[in-house]
Amino acid sequence: MQQRQLGYDDVKAAAARIAGRVRPVALAPGDRDGLWLALEYLQHTGSFKARGAQNFLQAHREAGTLPDSGVTIASGGNAGLACAWAARQQGVRATVFLPATAPRVKVERLRSYGADVRLVGAEYAEALAACEEFAAASGALASHAYDHPLIAAGAGTLLEEIHERIPDLDTVLVAVGGGGLFAGVAAAARQHGIRTVAVEPEHSRALHAALAAGRPVDVTVDSVAADSLGARRATALAVDPGHGDGIRSVLVPDEAIVQARRLLWDDRRIAVEHGAATALAALLPTEDTDHGYRPADGEKVCVVLCGANTDPATLLTAPEAQDTPAG
Structure with missing residues (x-):
């Protein structure tokens, strides 16, 4: 399957393909009028990534392109979890490459899904290179954490469900x-006339830099949310x-x-996890007008809380004492 640009029809096809295979998003009112929280961290495997993984593997199953050697993926953790979960449902093996800095909770959950877990390098890019070498040598189907129309279209089904409810x-x-x-999400939101706000840590800004350059570019990654938002290059x-x-x-900012x-x-x-809290961080009061997003009076806003694969113990320690992965 060749990569191409993403359209609303892709999101609709994904919604039909994964219907009954993922949990519908739960919504909760926020702490002010017009604010909603999308509790997507309650999704299978603990993040929205289950949607894209399910769409990716199901589409390949339908097309007869799912090999006996299974699927492989490089991930900061959440995409690997989703891939391993979906692969187990399809009855195929999953080989998952992670940076050695991946949180232990994600590694342990991956192994609980039966995945072959391989820890490589300190950043996602290094794990990705090892994954690509493995796919070429083994014949395994190479999935991707985010850079594929089927993966992105599956993620976009989240907005379809939110729009139905709000x-x-x-x-x-x-x-x-x-x-x-x-x-x-943007492909579906545009169809419904909904604004999409992309929120990134200031020191992990692959999309922000790509939009400024007009094309994907490499960025440095240094953020408390790097374990899930640590891509060096945007799709x-x-x-x-x-x-x-x-x-x-x-x-x-990380703070x-x-x-x-x-x-x-x-x-x-x-x-x-910190990556999920990043979207909400955009709404926190600040005197710095260069950061965050300020809704207009009466604007109805939904914040996606996208993942919860975190160690709860870190919530009971001072932020400066927490272990911050580098990629």
Whole structure:
């Protein structure tokens, strides 16, 4: 299957393909009028990635292109979990490459799904290179954490479900690593006249840099959310919709991410990873007008809490004492 640009028809096809195979998104009101939280961390495997993995493998099953040697993927953790889970459902093996810095909780869960876990390098890019070598040598089907239309379209089904429940939604905020969730959500949101706000850590800004350059470019990665938002390069699928109407790209500092994650725990007993808290961090009050997103009066906003594969013990320690992965 050759990569191509993503359209709304891809999202609709994904929705039909994965119907009954993923959990419908749960929604909860936020702490002010017009604010909603999409609790996608309750999804199978603990993140939205289950949608794209299910769509990817099911499409290959239908096309007769799912090999006996199984599937392989490089991941910071969540995409690998989703791939291993979907592969087990399809009855094929999964070989998952992760940076050696991946959180232990994700590695242990991967092995619980029966995946062959291989830890390589300190950043996602190094794990990806090893995965590509393995796919070429073994004949395994190479999946991707975010850079594939089937993966992004599966992620976009999340917005379809949100729109069904909140038909008058104005804006959706999503955290961005490599841009697959953003690309899928933006494709569906544009169809419904909904603004998409892409939120990234200020020191892990692959999409923000790509939009400034007009093409994907490499960036350095140094963020508390790097284990899930640590892509050095955004997918081209995200750069194209990023230039369209109704799109905003904003940055947030690590301090706001840590604060948002702590607030979710203190106020709601929601334990999410830093990457999921990044979207909410954009709404925190700040005097720095260069960061975050400020909704207009009466604007109806939904924040996607996209993953919860985290060690809850880190919520009980000071932020400076937490182990911060590099990639």
